[in-house]
Amino acid sequence: MHQEHLASRGPVATVLRRPRILWRRMLRRYTRGGLARWLAIGVVAGLLSGLLAVLFYLGLESLKHLLQVRLAGISLPSPAGESLFHGPTGPFRPWLIPVFLGLVGLVTGYLITKFIPDSLAGVTDGTDATIKAFHRSAGLIRPLTPLLKGATAILTIAAGGSAGQEGPISQLGAGVGSLLAQKLHLTARERRILLLAGAAGGLGAIFRAPLGGAITAVEVLYSEDFEAEALLPSIVSSVVAYTLFTFFFGTEAIIQTPDYGFQNVWELPFYLALAVVVALAARLFIGTFFFFKRRVFAAIQTRYGVIASMVVGGLTMGSLGFAFPQLIGGGYGWIEQAVNGHLGLLFLFGLFLGKILATSLTIGSGLSGGMFAPALFIGGTAGAMVGQAGHLLRPDIVTQPGGYTMVGMAAFFAGVAHAPVGPLIMTCEITQGYGLLAPLMLCSAVALVLCDKVHLYENQVDNKFASPAHVSDATNNILEGVPVSAAFTPGRVVTLEEGVTLRGLADIISGTNALVFPVKNPEGKLTGLLSLQDARCVLFENCLGDLVVVRELMRPAVTVNPDMSLYDAMMRFIETDLSQLPVVEHDSPDTVLGLLNRQHVFKAYTQTLRALTKEQ
Numbered sequence: 001m002h003q004e005h006l007a008s009r010g011p012v013a014t015v016l017r018r019p020r021i022l023w024r025r026m027l028r029r030y031t032r033g034g035l036a037r038w039l040a041i042g043v044v045a046g047l048l049s050g051l052l053a054v055l056f057y058l059g060l061e062s063l064k065h066l067l068q069v070r071l072a073g074i075s076l077p078s079p080a081g082e083s084l085f086h087g088p089t090g091p092f093r094p095w096l097i098p099v100f101l102g103l104v105g106l107v108t109g110y111l112i113t114k115f116i117p118d119s120l121a122g123v124t125d126g127t128d129a130t131i132k133a134f135h136r137s138a139g140l141i142r143p144l145t146p147l148l149k150g151a152t153a154i155l156t157i158a159a160g161g162s163a164g165q166e167g168p169i170s171q172l173g174a175g176v177g178s179l180l181a182q183k184l185h186l187t188a189r190e191r192r193i194l195l196l197a198g199a200a201g202g203l204g205a206i207f208r209a210p211l212g213g214a215i216t217a218v219e220v221l222y223s224e225d226f227e228a229e230a231l232l233p234s235i236v237s238s239v240v241a242y243t244l245f246t247f248f249f250g251t252e253a254i255i256q257t258p259d260y261g262f263q264n265v266w267e268l269p270f271y272l273a274l275a276v277v278v279a280l281a282a283r284l285f286i287g288t289f290f291f292f293k294r295r296v297f298a299a300i301q302t303r304y305g306v307i308a309s310m311v312v313g314g315l316t317m318g319s320l321g322f323a324f325p326q327l328i329g330g331g332y333g334w335i336e337q338a339v340n341g342h343l344g345l346l347f348l349f350g351l352f353l354g355k356i357l358a359t360s361l362t363i364g365s366g367l368s369g370g371m372f373a374p375a376l377f378i379g380g381t382a383g384a385m386v387g388q389a390g391h392l393l394r395p396d397i398v399t400q401p402g403g404y405t406m407v408g409m410a411a412f413f414a415g416v417a418h419a420p421v422g423p424l425i426m427t428c429e430i431t432q433g434y435g436l437l438a439p440l441m442l443c444s445a446v447a448l449v450l451c452d453k454v455h456l457y458e459n460q461v462d463n464k465f466a467s468p469a470h471v472s473d474a475t476n477n478i479l480e481g482v483p484v485s486a487a488f489t490p491g492r493v494v495t496l497e498e499g500v501t502l503r504g505l506a507d508i509i510s511g512t513n514a515l516v517f518p519v520k521n522p523e524g525k526l527t528g529l530l531s532l533q534d535a536r537c538v539l540f541e542n543c544l545g546d547l548v549v550v551r552e553l554m555r556p557a558v559t560v561n562p563d564m565s566l567y568d569a570m571m572r573f574i575e576t577d578l579s580q581l582p583v584v585e586h587d588s589p590d591t592v593l594g595l596l597n598r599q600h601v602f603k604a605y606t607q608t609l610r611a612l613t614k615e616q
Helices: 002-008 010-032 034-071 096-115 126-136 144-159 166-183 188-206 210-219 228-249 265-304 306-323 332-339 345-364 372-393 403-417 422-431 437-450 468-480 502-509 566-576 598-615
Strands: 516-520 526-531 580-584 592-597
Touching (some): 034 144, 034 188, 096 144, 126 144, 126 188, 126 468, 166 372, 188 210, 210 422, 265 306, 265 372, 265 403, 265 437, 332 372, 372 403, 403 437, 422 437, 526 580, 592 598
Antiparallel strands (some): 516 526
16 A cells, blocks of 8 residues: 555655655764764864864954054065965054054953953963863863954964964864764764864864874874874864865965975984984973963963963063064964075074064963964974084085975974974975975984973873873773673573563563563574563553563663673673673574673772782
């Protein structure tokens, strides 16, 4: 009858049913397939974080052009890939920079103390705040926090503060990922993964570095490890965000460089010297930054409040920018000139020291912005100085001193952030130059070793075992080493037949303490499980006593075997929400050896943990 009804509806109904069937199949694949699921979620995270990156970049560049070029009359070199706005330069009024930054400090201090007062506690910048949310907040970020941090970062950088874009944009992307995970009702573990995917999307878009952004997001969490589980959605998100961003702003490299290459093996000693210089520069930078943050501005905050600290930081940075306009902003234009060999040794030395002080005043006082761009600037100037010095000593060997700028950028950030792979790839993508890959890898590795005790991000931990986000992994490792056979005692089990009526079931269960009963068919095959919680609603309905049979109440059979780990057994308890599971022989799945209680798993875990603690 049903088939006749469908046939009577004709071919139109069949055509209309096909999209619905396809949608249901895709939905089932999304909910059941782990990789396909993360692929879909990564695309959504990439679209959202990419859109935020577009709005952030557009707002920053337009406001920077207005404040610095039109009003203050300061025209600084811009990298080839960031020349978004063009126009006449206004009258030269550099005294406006301290005014702008003082007002930004006032506004930023008020907004943060009013709406997000806890956002300054124990973090370096937006990237560090993302790391903190991953490790200590179960991937939860209040939506207002990244929005305010992003808006105030635009004000800080546009007004002339020495800060980068990656901190706020990674925090914005992470906030989008966290919010999306909450809307999809994902678990804490999945929420953390999506947080990283959002951050990777922001980084990949703003730096036009899809691979470097993804790897940096999963690598910067740890100094000795990386979050491999988040790699797939992070790559997908970063690629999608990058594609969306380049749709509006093009695919041109941020920094245009000559086609440098590593051709002379005798250059290796000079690159090793570069790694040593960069490591020393990293220690100087970290020491200076945290001196101002923890000694100078922390004292001002304690005595006069957060607003006073930011106003003082803005005014002092503005005064420094008034005296030396070359130090304001991210400084990628100067890096491009250094890569192309257009800056002298003394000028580079001044930029190097000045940028360390400028960044310490800006970010150390609590103003919004990222540390990635200043770190690249400082590392790049240090590398350029080594390259020029090497060229003066042995021009026949160091024939391309500008290339040392690129190597210094990657090696410096690898040392201070303990992230050797992501920044290396990102540097190559920013410049679209891969000819120096070998010295990049060598210098990053050496700088990483020499900066073993140097940490830029306060919430970065050594590895997964030191992260609160992976406490459950230790539990899993303990249970994976304990078989089911060690936690239960074989015994007689009450087994039901499919045809037992509800009345007969009531008589059977009255003489046993079991809560779950294996069910077999007349051929003795295990076909299902009957849980009392499933039968409770009809068990005492006298009118149904002879009408309902066990076959109609049972659920599909879920079993464990003696060789299975207790971790796998625990997962089946969680999936089925049963308090007992039948234990069957591995080679004879219809032979029930006994029942494993959920309490057996908890007891085995406690005993194993005590034994391990005693051994330690």
